Amino acid sequence: MAQPNSAAPPAPQPAIAVRNVTKTYASGFQALSDVTLDIRPGEIFALLGPNGAGKTTLISIICGIVTATGGTIRANGHDIARDYRAARRQIGLVPQELSTDAFETVLATVRFSRGLFGRPADPAYIEKILRDLSLWDKRDSRIVTLSGGMKRRVMIAKALSHEPRILFLDEPTAGVDVELRRDMWQMVRALRDTGVTIILTTHYIEEAEEMADRIGVINKGRIILVEEKSRLMHKLGKTQLVLRMQAPLAECPAALDAWQLECTAGGTELVYTYDAQAADTGVAALMRQIDALGLEIRNLQTRQSSLEDIFVSLVRSES
Structure with missing residues (x-):
């Protein structure tokens, strides 16, 4: 009797697969390295x-705007160089810079973008995009008459016009109003x-911290880290335990040196910084030692590092 196949199902192919991509400009500047x-x-x-880390260069290469010096890229299985049209049809791009026909109407430019990718006309879909982006009432307005925030909305509508399965947002909320930012993340x-x-x-x-499933950090043209957001926060995040003392300390007792405490606020606070691995043993041992010394604590609180703290420390360590 044949045994049932217990092998795990194969992992789905990546939406984007970047392999050993480099980009060196004629000046000799290497924007991306392997x-x-x-x-x-x-x-x-x-x-x-x-x-200047290489974010926009990498996105531009994946989207076929810039040619890589070396390496390969596939978008949903399509090679971006050998099968450009099929690969590019998978991708929508909202670039940093606003670039569209200023004298065209909103509706016409979004329809035109859909046609560029060979998609058949679909008025209902275009209307839905414009309504989702609060652009429907502006559909007959010329783009030149719109505010900066409204122009950004048009760029998003153009990127979504051909129903891409991969969407790049390159600094999409830089300089836009709070309402657009909220609408955009709801749509995302x-x-x-x-x-x-x-x-x-x-x-x-803070947007990446709220929205992202995974985080990648690039610096000087190299990917220095890719990690699940929750795992990254757990692994690299730091916690500070702030102990407010009943009476000021003239100096931190030598018996507490092992915890490398900071003595602040005129000796009224002891601050212990620790990572996830030290959470149980370090804090418990510190509290026992403080009790053994007879030090009285008025109150305590903890502060958790943010994704920004982690990002800054990663970039500094690579500099």
Whole structure:
């Protein structure tokens, strides 16, 4: 009797597969160096890095705007160089810079973008996009007459016009109003729920902390870390335990040196910084030692490091 096949099902192919991609400009500047990265289907992936780190260059290469010096890229299985049209049809891009026909109407430019990718006309779908982005009432307005925030909405509508399965958002909320930011993230979540893969770069790291499933950090043209957001926060995040003393300490007791405490606020606070691995043993042992010394604590509180703290420490360690 044949035994049932207990082998695990194969992992789905990446939505974006980047392999050993480099980019060196004619000046000799190397913008990307041996970048390898898989982005999973249906995830929100945040690509973080300081200015000039290579974020926009990498996105531009994946989207076929810039040619790589070396390496390969596949979008939902289509090679971006050998099968450009099929690969590019998978991708929507909202670039940093606003670039569209200023004298065209909103409705016409979004319809035209859909046609560029060979998609048949679908007035109901275009109307839905414009309504979701609060653009329907502006559909007959010329783009030149719109505010900066409204122009950004048009760029998003153009990127979504051909129903891409992969959406790049390159600093999409830079300089936009709070209402658009809220609308955009609501739309991003809705798209992810339908299986669209979202890749975003942002200077608002709190947005990545709220939205992303995974985080990638790029610095000086190299990917230095890719990690599940929750795991990254757990592994690299720091917690501070602030102990407020009943009476000021002239100095931190030598018996507490092992915890490398900071003595602040005129000796009224002891601050212990620790990571997840030290949470149980370090804190418990510290509290026992403080009790043994007869020190009285008025109150205590904890402070958790943010994704921004982690990002800054990673970039500094690579500099």
